Amino acid sequence: xxxxxxxEPFVIEALRAGDRLEFSRVVEALSGKVYRLALKMxxxxxxxxxxxxxxxxxxxxxxxxxxGRSSLSTWIYRIASNEALMHLRRKHPxxxxxxxxxxxxxxxxxxxxxxxxxxxxxEELLSTEGxxxxxEAVEMLSPALRxxxxxxxxxxxxxxxxxxxxxxxxxxxxxxLSRARFRLRxxxxxxxxxxxxxxxxHGA
Amino acid sequence: xxxxxxxxxxGGISDYVDEEASEALCAxxxxxxxxxxxxxxxxxxxxxxxxxxxxxxxxxxVPSDVKQRLYKRLDLSEFLE
Numbered sequence: 001x002x003x004x005x006x007x008e009p010f011v012i013e014a015l016r017a018g019d020r021l022e023f024s025r026v027v028e029a030l031s032g033k034v035y036r037l038a039l040k041m042x043x044x045x046x047x048x049x050x051x052x053x054x055x056x057x058x059x060x061x062x063x064x065x066x067x068g069r070s071s072l073s074t075w076i077y078r079i080a081s082n083e084a085l086m087h088l089r090r091k092h093p094x095x096x097x098x099x100x101x102x103x104x105x106x107x108x109x110x111x112x113x114x115x116x117x118x119x120x121x122x123e124e125l126l127s128t129e130g131x132x133x134x135x136e137a138v139e140m141l142s143p144a145l146r147x148x149x150x151x152x153x154x155x156x157x158x159x160x161x162x163x164x165x166x167x168x169x170x171x172x173x174x175x176x177l178s179r180a181r182f183r184l185r186x187x188x189x190x191x192x193x194x195x196x197x198x199x200x201x202h203g204a
Numbered sequence: 205x206x207x208x209x210x211x212x213x214x215g216g217i218s219d220y221v222d223e224e225a226s227e228a229l230c231a232x233x234x235x236x237x238x239x240x241x242x243x244x245x246x247x248x249x250x251x252x253x254x255x256x257x258x259x260x261x262x263x264x265x266v267p268s269d270v271k272q273r274l275y276k277r278l279d280l281s282e283f284l285e
Contacts, residue, residue: 024283032264178218185253
């Protein structure tokens with residue numbers, strides 16, 4: 001994971017003044033991260049490319065107003081997250097917005113699957129099929145949980161940076177990250193339950 | 205996971221696997237884990253889940269055709285390496 005809070009090498013004054021060479025350095029450094037986030041949010045390369053382009057167009061236009069309250073990369077993640085969520089809303093108007101409460105019922109995240117699949121070999125968990133399970137599980141998260149999980153656990157932003165990027169409180173970020181991780185754990189436990197039982201049967 | 209104490213600790217477990225839980229909460233969770241097999245499994249599999257995602261994180265790369273179109277759209281093609 002890359003930590004984004006390292007000192008950024010960009011010349012903010014040049015960027016605010018519209019320096020295109022300096023902006024190309026920002027694009028070079030951050031476009032891969034924005035594309036990865038968009039791809040995992042939208043699950044479609046064409047949509048991810050649209051979000052990638054829109055993010056940097058908006059960033060270039062907005063740079064003169066960049067106030068430096070967050071790092072530049074967090075600010076770009078903020079634009080990218082908004083673009084991805086807007087894209088999803090346009091395509092699926094029925095999905096919940098990021099501002100609405102995520103939880104609907106008490107005890108929603110209470111673990112159901114109690115099976116210890118940590119004993120399964122790494123080569124199985126990280127095989128092509130294992131990786132597909134991981135991707136599918138992320139796709140099953142609601143957008144509001146998915147974006148928090150991706151920023152924290154895939155992009156490596158801190159809780160504070162994620163809160164800045166999504167305009168949420170740090171407490172809300174922690175709660176949503178916890179819910180996302182418990183949900184993923186539940187889905188993966190469902191996948192691996194049978195494998196563990198098979199293994200136990202063979203070992204018995 | 206049916207016990208009240210298990211439910212009570214649930215909210216702190218994500219912080220606990222990140223080693224960001226307070227000392228008091230860590231101690232409470234660890235005391236509970238010592239006597240609750242179900243919660244041990246939940247914590248172990250949650251930790252494993254997070255570590256699997258960390259270890260499979262793909263490199264942040266833009267395919268070259270996507271990159272070319274991006275630079276063109278931004279009128280930055282002259283800076284494309």
